[in-house]
Amino acid sequence: MGMPPSRREFLVAAGAAAAVASGLVISVRPARATPVAMRDAIGKVVGAAKVTPGRVKLELPPLSENGNTVPLTVSVESPMTPAEHVKAIHLFTELNPQPEVATFRLGPRAGRARVVTRIRLATTQTVTAITELSDGSFWSDTAAVVVTLAACLEDV
Amino acid sequence: MAGALINAPERAKRGEIIEIKTLISHPMETGYRRNQSGVRVERDIVRLFVCSYNGTEVFRAELHPAIAANPFIVFSTIATESGALAFQWTGDNGFSVTESHAITVD
Numbered sequence: 668m669g670m671p672p673s674r675r676e677f678l679v680a681a682g683a684a685a686a687v688a689s690g691l692v693i694s695v696r697p698a699r700a701t702p703v704a705m706r707d708a709i710g711k712v713v714g715a716a717k718v719t720p721g722r723v724k725l726e727l728p729p730l731s732e733n734g735n736t737v738p739l740t741v742s743v744e745s746p747m748t749p750a751e752h753v754k755a756i757h758l759f760t761e762l763n764p765q766p767e768v769a770t771f772r773l774g775p776r777a778g779r780a781r782v783v784t785r786i787r788l789a790t791t792q793t794v795t796a797i798t799e800l801s802d803g804s805f806w807s808d809t810a811a812v813v814v815t816l817a818a819c820l821e822d823v
Numbered sequence: 824m825a826g827a828l829i830n831a832p833e834r835a836k837r838g839e840i841i842e843i844k845t846l847i848s849h850p851m852e853t854g855y856r857r858n859q860s861g862v863r864v865e866r867d868i869v870r871l872f873v874c875s876y877n878g879t880e881v882f883r884a885e886l887h888p889a890i891a892a893n894p895f896i897v898f899s900t901i902a903t904e905s906g907a908l909a910f911q912w913t914g915d916n917g918f919s920v921t922e923s924h925a926i927t928v929d
Contacts, residue, residue, distance in 0.1 A: 772883040777898065778901040784895060787888070
């Protein structure tokens with residue numbers, strides 16, 4: 668073992684060191700929401716209520732070239748009557764610096780529960796939509812987006 | 824210079840669901856970027872958008888930094904009566920813009 672490390676040993680060791688270093692870089696990166704932060708943000712909105720997948724449809728492109736502006740459409744199957752309508756639609760991301768994206772509040776006068784906007788995505792991740800209906804129930808949908816150019820990280 | 828664009832029908836049949844497209848010119852500075860000297864750039868975003876139809880609120884959006892620059896929001900409402908759709912955007916640093924759109928309902 669007194670011999671100098673072979674090329675192979677050296678590369679293996681260097682790779683391990685680089686992996687450790689990059690792990691450290693990620694762990695000290697500030698202000699990045701994690702799936703846990705998203706769960707907390709969702710918890711603040713829904714409280715103790717149960718969130719069931721369904722009823723709401725979230726549409727995003729599966730591949731986005733520019734994370735600075737990603738088109739998003741969210742719609743809910745609802746008759747939109749005073750007795751039965753969508754009260755709110757909340758959008759969350761798991762890996763942006765903060766999990767909240769937007770909250771839309773609507774009611775029977777909307778006629779149709781469908782909202783279109785453009786969002787920022789810091790990296791490849793899953794976006795979640797949660798809708799609150801007039802009967803107090805919560806429904807969700809998710810959409811995974813691969814982002815090639817990330818938002819938020821560039822210098823001014 | 825804060826420009827707002829509204830795209831909505833000028834005439835509609837009573838009970839018809841009309842689509843309203845809105846765009847407000849705003850940088851939506853996230854507060855997470857740093858300038859070249861490493862100093863964090865202060866957040867400056869539109870926080871709230873409200874649409875009222877003849878004085879009654881019909882749609883509201885609470886926005887966060889994850890909304891893209893120049894917030895674009897499309898929503899709908901039922902054409903109930905002739906009158907005005909009023910739009911208001913408010914945000915950081917006293918940002919406030921109002922816009923109005925007249926509609927005739929037959």
